[in-house]
Amino acid sequence: MTCTEFLALLDDLIDDSVSAETRTQLQLHLKGCDHCEVTLSTTRKTIEIYRSHEIYDLPSGLRERLHAAIMARCKKGC
Amino acid sequence: MSTIQPIAGELEPHPDVALVEQVRGGDVSAYDTLVRKYDRQIFRIAQHITQNREDAEDVMQDAFLKAYEKLDQFQGNSKFYTWLVRIAVNESLMRLRKRRTGKMVSIDEDVETEEGSVPRDLADWAPDPEQNYTQSELGEILRKTIQGLPPGFRIVFVLRDVEGLSTEETAETLGLSVPAVKSRLLRARLQLRERLSRYFRKKKGSAESRPGETRSEK
Numbered sequence: 001m002t003c004t005e006f007l008a009l010l011d012d013l014i015d016d017s018v019s020a021e022t023r024t025q026l027q028l029h030l031k032g033c034d035h036c037e038v039t040l041s042t043t044r045k046t047i048e049i050y051r052s053h054e055i056y057d058l059p060s061g062l063r064e065r066l067h068a069a070i071m072a073r074c075k076k077g078c
Numbered sequence: 079m080s081t082i083q084p085i086a087g088e089l090e091p092h093p094d095v096a097l098v099e100q101v102r103g104g105d106v107s108a109y110d111t112l113v114r115k116y117d118r119q120i121f122r123i124a125q126h127i128t129q130n131r132e133d134a135e136d137v138m139q140d141a142f143l144k145a146y147e148k149l150d151q152f153q154g155n156s157k158f159y160t161w162l163v164r165i166a167v168n169e170s171l172m173r174l175r176k177r178r179t180g181k182m183v184s185i186d187e188d189v190e191t192e193e194g195s196v197p198r199d200l201a202d203w204a205p206d207p208e209q210n211y212t213q214s215e216l217g218e219i220l221r222k223t224i225q226g227l228p229p230g231f232r233i234v235f236v237l238r239d240v241e242g243l244s245t246e247e248t249a250e251t252l253g254l255s256v257p258a259v260k261s262r263l264l265r266a267r268l269q270l271r272e273r274l275s276r277y278f279r280k281k282k283g284s285a286e287s288r289p290g291e292t293r294s295e296k
Contacts, residue, residue, distance in 0.1 A: 007264075010264065010267075010268075011260060011263060011264045011267065014267075015245075034200075035200055038200050038201070038202045039200065039268075039271070041202070041203075042202070042203050042271050042274075042275065042278075043267050043268065043271045045203060045207075045271075045278075046267060046270050046271040046274055047239050047267065049208060049220065049274070050220065050224070050235075050239060050240050050270070051239065051240060053208075053216060053217065053220055054122070055217050055220045055221050055224070056121065056122045056125035056126065056134070056221075058117065058118050058121045058122070062135070063117060063118075063121075066117070066121075066135060066138055066139055067110075067113060067114070067117065069139055070113055070138075070139055070142045070143060071106070071109070071110055071113070073143055074106055074109055074142075074143070074146050075106055
């Protein structure tokens with residue numbers, strides 16, 4: 001397996017949607033390729049960081065204000 | 079008024095189905111529950127797309143009001159959440175178009191870029207690289223980095239990886255094909271990875287300065 005072929009399957013590997021056979025081939029490639037090993041681990045980390053850090057917080061004051069506005073209009077039938 | 083059928087293949091109907099039924103039956107407080115359940119996500123998605131706080135506030139209100147008005151049109155063959163996200167994405171794109179008058183804004187536009195298709199920066203990252211930054215510094219880095227992505231990539235990454243929609247749900251929500259979502263997702267992930275490497279890579283020596291220096295030395 002070449003690095004280009006590995007890269008084409010990177011998302012499927014990360015999303016755990018590869019067959020057992022393909023997974024074995026991918027793991028075999030990883031054993032001999034630092035390049036792809038780093039790409040895989042840092043891409044995984046990228047996703048994890050974005051998932052675990054709320055970068056656009058909704059402050060509770062604003063949340064309550066927007067919530068009240070929405071519900072007031074819904075009660076009036078919009 | 080038709081009764082919502084559970085999504086095919088699911089044994090248990092999603093809890094939102096019952097709430098939607100209650101709202102349809104005139105129980106406005108059930109809608110209150112739905113708003114509280116999803117308001118943070120909708121606000122976040124709107125901010126990611128519009129990149130403007132006031133617009134995100136407007137989008138959040140308009141999306142929930144529109145969903146309430148159109149609740150009769152909700153068929154239940156998709157989840158309430160993905161249906162709501164679709165409304166919020168459309169509202170966000172409309173806001174974006176208003177702000178950028180005359181400038182086409184579309185998630186359909188073909189984003190031709192070679193960046194990210196082949197990883198260039200292959201330096202490994204420090205273990206737990208985010209520990210080197212304060213929460214506010216990290217937030218700034220993550221915001222700045224994702225804002226630099228083309229909108230068509232950014233939206234796919236946010237829905238799929240941040241908000242946890244499936245590839246199929248993301249495709250349905252954005253009106254894109256599954257292969258288009260997959261292609262954009264891969265390029266978005268690789269571009270973000272490449273850009274974050276500037277901050278998170280292992281340092282070769284303590285004297286090495288970091289690009290995008292935002293943090294005061296401790």
